Amino acid sequence: AAPPVRLLPALLPAETLPGPDSARPKRIPIGIDEATLSPVLLDFEADPHFIVVGDTESGKSNLLKLIAEGLVARQTPREAMMIVIDYRRALLDTAATDHRIGYAASSTAAAELINNARGALLKRLPPADLTPEQLRTRSWWQGSDLYIVVDDYDLVAGTTNPLLPLADLLPQARDIGLHLVMARQMGGVSRAMFDPVITKIKDLASPAVILSGNKDEGYLFGNVRPHPLPPGRGYFVDRRSGSRLTQTAFVQPAAPPGEGG
Template sequence: MALRNPQVSFRLGRLKRRGRALVGLYRLPPGESFASLQEKERELASALGEQVQITQTAWPGCVEIARFPALPRTVSLSDALPVIRKANEFSWCLGEGVQGPVLVPLREYPHLLVAGATGGGKTNALKVIAETLKVQRPDATVVIADLKGGYDYKPLLDTVDEVIRDLDRLHVWMQQLVTTLTEREQEAWERGTTHFTPCVTLIDEFATVTSTANSKVDKETAEMAKAILAMVNTILQKGRSLGLHLVIATQRPDAETIPGTLRANMDALLTFHVTTQVQSGVVLGPGHNEAFELPPIPGRALVSLGGSWNRCRYFDGSVDITSIFNIRRRRSWALRSASRSGASVDAWMMKLPPGPSSAFLARRNSRPTSRGGSCTSRMVN
């Protein structure tokens, strides 16, 4: 099988499946190189109607081209949990890519920036990140700071260690983190180890901190916000190898909201659709409009790791998270029943199913059985 277009022609060998991708070995025609073919990667993807990835091989004059199917419209976190649990390292769960769940080790990418316009899926992404971190390491400390009031994260109170709702408490928590950083630096020096229990802090709508720091109305609060920014910068710079990790989320990923000193220490990025090319350039780098060109589909995102990026689809909000932690048997049973019926369920806000009425129990207990006794009801705890 051969593929031809006006600029490049090459022969396709036997296809093999690798995950969700179809992979084939191609022999380059005379005059073509790996670099020149990579420049035509977007053109090839457009011709095939699929995402394409070109990699070098050990065979001279040959490249490997992987063809990936389109991203699914909906993705369930419950389907990805087996892969997440088997992860070799403590990892960020950054959605579902064309090759499966996107798991990024915190050891390599200790801090994460989440950006995107309103309604793109940032809040759901932070929920999934926090919950999957706890699935992997129940002993890890996971704290969410939501300066919009914390209402979106109230259902996670039984999962995460704390939900911070105001600037004062965030200031106190950041002071605790800096103290922990100093203690761990001393312990690493004395014991020669950097293996510490992970502590992850997720800050939603970080623009609230930066805008407050620039405010001229309340000088006391502004000074507090400036102190928070300084401590965030300290954690980003020194917490990498000491088990202290930050996730910063914002709707406005511009230079005023995310200063360059902070952005320089965040190599991992999860971005949803942004509204301007300038914001895309701030997030991905000058001249890169990929975040702006993303379709404004809730949950559709771009993952950037050290400058390379891949598209992904984030998990749906209707996920049976409660059954992961076995918090309440009745709620888990209700979610499984709703899932079998095909209903869309909010795993956290759904009310528990009502128990049987007293009239029903009276009728059931008075009904004779084949053995001459009466039926007894069994209550589910």
């Protein structure tokens, strides 16, 4: 008999996702997949970076919020620090905890934060004489992982791109505890595949979510070709499981003060 047709919900509240698993603090659930309706997880231990692309109002900023709040719920500031680059201030109130050591809404502010971060990360590069065991246990430095969360990367990568100083560190991310979590507008993303940061993210086969878009963008990450989809719905692509149609969970905006509830 044909398997029953399962339908993804139009709205999946973030509260319905699995809660923290203390054995796996770097695993963040982001939605459910269509085939099994089971949770789709990012695993920042296995893959340090992540990118989401989508049209206007497709759910990019919401997904960054979900990930940032998922990290805050699972890791202490001593385990995970965050720098947020957010030119349109969509994430201003997101994960505004001690984890967040920097927030930039302009290229000048972003450049300063990123250059300081680069200086700190360079000191974590492994010395040449480490044993395989030392490399495996990452024992030559101690400190927090650093998550750089970037919304609207298309705006950030303008005439000056404050993220460029990170590009050469991205392949060494696991050794130095660096994570880049970014969102980019769908329009022109096929051309942006030549951008040095996106090239590295793609070469590393980083997990990606491809939300609604136009098929003219062609094949993007993991050979997914975008097409129009409802908000929050997209293809989750990672190197282990191929691509899965997924409904990403929605983070309810906080009620303005004084509105009860």
